[in-house]
Structures are given as structure tokens and as C-alpha cells.
Amino acid sequence: MADPMRIRAQAAGDKTTVRVLMAHEMEGGQRKDAAGKIVPAWYIQEVTATHNGKTVLTAEWGPAVSKNPFLQFVVKGAKAGDKIAVNWKDNKGDTRSDEATVS
Amino acid sequence: MRMTKTLSLIAMLSLAGTAAWAQKSAVQSIEEYRLMLQDGNPADLFEAKGEALWKQKRGPKNASLEQCDLGKGPGVFKGAFVELPRFFADTNRVQDMESRLLTCMETLQGLNAAEIAKTPFGRGEQNNVTALATWLAAESKDKKFNLSQSHAQEKVFYEVGKRLFFQRGGAHDFSCASCHGQDNTRIRLQDLPNLTKNPGDGVGFAAWPAYRVSNGQMWGMQQRLNDCYRQQRFPYPGFGSDATIALGVYLGVNSKGSVSIAPAIKR
Amino acid sequence: MQTRRQALKKSAVVAGLLASTGLFPQFAFAAYNTAAFEAKNIQDALKALGAGAPVESKDITVTGPDIAENGAVVPLGVSTTLAGVKSMLIMVEKNPASLTALFHMTDSVEPSFSTRAKMGQSSDVYAIALMGDGKVLFAKKEVKVTLGGCGG
Numbered sequence: 376m377a378d379p380m381r382i383r384a385q386a387a388g389d390k391t392t393v394r395v396l397m398a399h400e401m402e403g404g405q406r407k408d409a410a411g412k413i414v415p416a417w418y419i420q421e422v423t424a425t426h427n428g429k430t431v432l433t434a435e436w437g438p439a440v441s442k443n444p445f446l447q448f449v450v451k452g453a454k455a456g457d458k459i460a461v462n463w464k465d466n467k468g469d470t471r472s473d474e475a476t477v478s
Numbered sequence: 479m480r481m482t483k484t485l486s487l488i489a490m491l492s493l494a495g496t497a498a499w500a501q502k503s504a505v506q507s508i509e510e511y512r513l514m515l516q517d518g519n520p521a522d523l524f525e526a527k528g529e530a531l532w533k534q535k536r537g538p539k540n541a542s543l544e545q546c547d548l549g550k551g552p553g554v555f556k557g558a559f560v561e562l563p564r565f566f567a568d569t570n571r572v573q574d575m576e577s578r579l580l581t582c583m584e585t586l587q588g589l590n591a592a593e594i595a596k597t598p599f600g601r602g603e604q605n606n607v608t609a610l611a612t613w614l615a616a617e618s619k620d621k622k623f624n625l626s627q628s629h630a631q632e633k634v635f636y637e638v639g640k641r642l643f644f645q646r647g648g649a650h651d652f653s654c655a656s657c658h659g660q661d662n663t664r665i666r667l668q669d670l671p672n673l674t675k676n677p678g679d680g681v682g683f684a685a686w687p688a689y690r691v692s693n694g695q696m697w698g699m700q701q702r703l704n705d706c707y708r709q710q711r712f713p714y715p716g717f718g719s720d721a722t723i724a725l726g727v728y729l730g731v732n733s734k735g736s737v738s739i740a741p742a743i744k745r
Numbered sequence: 746m747q748t749r750r751q752a753l754k755k756s757a758v759v760a761g762l763l764a765s766t767g768l769f770p771q772f773a774f775a776a777y778n779t780a781a782f783e784a785k786n787i788q789d790a791l792k793a794l795g796a797g798a799p800v801e802s803k804d805i806t807v808t809g810p811d812i813a814e815n816g817a818v819v820p821l822g823v824s825t826t827l828a829g830v831k832s833m834l835i836m837v838e839k840n841p842a843s844l845t846a847l848f849h850m851t852d853s854v855e856p857s858f859s860t861r862a863k864m865g866q867s868s869d870v871y872a873i874a875l876m877g878d879g880k881v882l883f884a885k886k887e888v889k890v891t892l893g894g895c896g897g
Contacts (some may be wrong), residue, residue, distance in 0.1 A: 439862050
């Protein structure tokens with residue numbers, strides 16, 4: 376399983392800014408290895424975020440998103456103590472899910 | 479407030495008579511780019527890993543690193559980073575953060591320090607050392623460097639580091655000083671700090687470990703020095719060697735009083 | 746570019762698509778739109794998404810540095826003050842495939858997203874909003890890159 380994400384969710388009034396760092400190679404499929412062969416593409420394709428279990432965001436990514444991706448979005452109507460969960464799935468079918476509490 | 483500023487700027491512009499004043503310089507734009515990267519530093523991921531490793535029971539002795547003495551007493555990790563390298567009585571040598579981690583990994587956990595030192599960066603236990611160094615640096619973030627020069631060995635290492643800093647050699651006849659020995663030097667758009675004196679907060683020694691976006695790797699000071707030697711076409715002195723520690727002492731003592739921003743994010 | 750007739754035709758297609766479940770993955774994830782992410786330019790990517798001709802709009806904001814010191818990591822953001830957004834896209838015109846990221850809106854998030862992308866060379870970066878009424882609005886900004894971020 377991939378390394379854990381770092382999720383920070385800070386509430387300011389009705390808006391909660393969520394910042395996520397995901398541990399992932401995000402190999403674009405453009406690079407060549409030392410032998411000259413293309414390093415196969417390996418990247419997160421789908422990202423979803425939930426607030427107290429309810430889906431608030433779904434996103435699709437291509438291989439151009441940077442390695443160890445950063446994502447920031449703003450959730451409406453969350454308050455301190457609520458749970459924000461983020462999960463991703465990559466093109467190989469690997470997944471990772473992590474949760475944070477809104478502060 | 480802003481009105482007055484705008485008016486005086488317009489006045490300046492008309493006096494100066496050139497449009498150049500109003501344009502952002504390339505250096506300013508790069509500064510903005512670097513600032514944009516500060517929030518959401520992937521070094522965070524390595525910090526998390528490092529913290530977990532500190533507490534995790536590992537190795538033949540099935541022990542954690544929580545009793546590791548980084549110079550401020552067993553288990554004290556806050557503030558340790560900004561006092562390293564320093565002399566350690568138990569090993570009778572001056573050590574930096576990464577070599578000290580190897581000492582603890584061997585004595586407390588039973589792992590083989592020599593083997594880890596020989597392991598290339600980015601592989602096996604080296605990744606763990608990097609993660610630990612990243613977390614430990616974070617535990618001293620925003621503190622000021624305060625390396626000791628009270629022990630005789632610490633003073634010797636400073637002088638050795640200084641000598642090594644200026645020593646020219648290799649195919650290009652480079653020394654560290656070739657790039658870092660004077661003010662106002664740069665390679666392309668990369669400013670090169672003058673490391674013969676205090677380069678200021680968060681610069682040089684105060685900026686490593688750092689996450690390098692160009693290759694998506696987390697680098698500790700040992701790897702930074704390794705790469706400097708590679709760029710000079712020198713053979714690398716070896717992980718945790720006296721040479722690299724001496725350079726660390728020279729750089730660290732020169733940085734006394736400046737604020738550490740490690741773990742940083744860099745090109 | 747497209748003729749008005751083509752643009753109107755597209756709108757009808759878009760309306761039809763929007764009526765189906767294709768662009769509204771609320772709970773179950775809709776199939777990953779491979780075609781859109783493989784499209785070599787902005788027009789083809791929009792076509793694959795069933796979107797019509799994009800119109801520049803002052804209500805869309807694209808954020809990013811003027812110069813990126815390294816193309817491997819370029820912070821880019823898209824946002825809008827408008828209501829009725831169905832999804833927001835980040836596109837890098839000169840990348841091997843233009844579509845970088847696609848964010849599907851729900852009522853619980855603001856139409857404002859930031860991430861970091863690889864840019865192979867200096868290029869215009871587009872923030873595009875696919876609106877519920879079928880409109881496709883965009884803003885663009887040039888980002889210069891001093892070292893490409895695709896091949897190392």
C-alpha cells in the first residue's frame with residue numbers, strides 16, 4: 376500500500392480549506408530509463424473527497440499532475456471536529472484512503 | 479495609503495522616464511514561484527515517515543530510536559538539529575545529524591551502520607535515514623543555528639572544513655569556493671549563496687534537508703554534499719565521513735544565529 | 746476554429762450529454778475519461794468532454810507563476826465567482842496532452858482548486874469552467890518555464 380497522505384483541514388467560518396499532499400510517483404510516461412526504454416506511466420487518475428461520509432468532490436487527473444501531488448480545495452458547511460476523507464486510485468488500480476479532522 | 483504610493487510611483491516613473499521600473503524582473507518572478515511552493519511541501523510526507531520511524535521498534539534488537547542521544551540528552555529531539563554537528567563523547571568524534579542517526583540505529587536497534595553508509599541514496603535504509611533527518615530538522619524549524627565550538631575537536635573540524643572548502647581539485651579544478659566563495663554569484667537563474675560567511679536566514683546550511691522539485695527527491699545535507707562533489711567532478715568522500723562532517727561544521731558555525739527553515743522546498 | 750453552426754450543434758450535444766449521467770458522478774465514479782486525457786490539444790480535449798467552443802470570461806481566474814523555475818512542479822489554480830459550474834478544468838496548451846486535471850463540482854465545494862502540474866515548456870495555461878447551462882468559459886495566462894518538467 377502507498378505511503379499515507381497528509382491532509383490538513385482548517386475551518387474559517389463556513390469555509391474549510393483542505394490541503395492534501397499525496398505520496399505518489401506520478402510517472403508521466405515520457406521519461407526514458409538508463410537503457411533508453413520508456414518508463415511506463417503510473418499516476419493517480421481518480422480522487423474523491425468526502426465530508427462526514429458524503430462525497431463533496433470527485434476529480435480526474437492526467438499524468439501531468441506533479442509527483443507527490445498537492446491538492447487544495449474548499450469545503451462549504453464543515454466545522455471543527457468534522458471528518459474529511461480523501462481517497463485516490465491510480466492507473467494500476469492501487470488505492471489509498473486517509474482521513475483528517477477539521478480543526 | 480495605497481493612493482499615495484501609486485502617486486509617488488507615477489512621479490518616479492515620469493522622472494525616470496523608462497518603463498522598466500514597472501516590470502517585474504525575472505528574479506522577482508522566480509522569488510514568487512518559490513513562495514508559491516512553500517505551502518504544501520512534499521517534505522511533509524517524509525516528516526510523517528520519519529516521526530513514525532523514530533517511534534517504531536525495528537532491527538535485530540527490536541527497539542525504537544526514542545532513546546537516541548542527538549546531543550541534548552537521550553530522547554531529546556526538539557532543537558537538536560540546530561546544534562549539529564557537535565562532539566559526542568560516546569563515539570569520541572564530531573558527528574552530524576545523519577551520522578549520529580546511524581550510530582543510534584546501530585547501538586539501539588542493532589542495524590549495521592557501515593552497510594547503511596554504503597547504501598546508495600534513495601535505496602533501502604538510506605530512505606529511512608533521510609526521512610528521520612527530515613523529521614528531526616522539522617523539530618528545529620525556525621530555531622537559530624547554535625553550533626558549539628567549545629570542544630577541541632569541534633574547533634579542529636571547523637578548520638578542516640574551511641581547508642576543504644577552499645581546496646581545489648578534480649577535472650575542473652573546482653573547490654566549494656568556486657561557486658560559494660563570493661557574493662553576487664549565480665548559475666543561470668540559481669543564486670549561489672556565499673558560504674564563507676553567514677548567508678542569512680534559511681539559506682545554504684539553513685535550507686537542508688530540502689525537497690527538490692526537479693527530481694521529486696528529499697535530500698539531506700549528506701546528499702547535498704555528495705551532489706556538490708559530483709558537480710565538481712570529485713569522488714564523494716563517503717556518507718558520514720569526517721570530511722563531510724567537517725564541511726558541515728564550517729558551514730554550520732558560519733551560519734550561527736541564522737534561522738533554519740529545514741525541511742525546505744527547492745528547485 | 747468552429748463555425749457558429751458547429752458551435753450550436755455542439756451545444757445541443759452538450760445539453761444531451763449533461764442530461765445523461767456522463768458528467769455528474771455524484772456518488773459512484775463515472776468512467777475515467779481516457780480520451781480527454783489523451784487528447785493532444787485543447788480543442789480535442791474539450792470535444793472528448795462533450796464541451797462546446799470556449800469563450801473567454803473575466804469571471805474565470807487562472808493562477809500560476811509568471812516564471813516557473815522548474816517545469817516539474819508548477820502551482821496552478823482555477824476558480825470562478827460564478828454559480829452553476831459543473832466542472833472546472835486545468836489545461837496546459839503545449840503539454841503532450843493538454844488536459845491536466847478535471848474537477849467535478851458538488852454543492853459542497855467552492856469552484857476553486859489548486860494543484861501542481863508538470864509543464865514541458867513555456868505555455869499558456871487555461872482555466873476552463875463547464876457550466877450547467879452548456880456554456881464553456883475560460884481564462885488563460887502565460888507561464889514561462891526555465892527547465893522542462895516532462896523528461897527530467
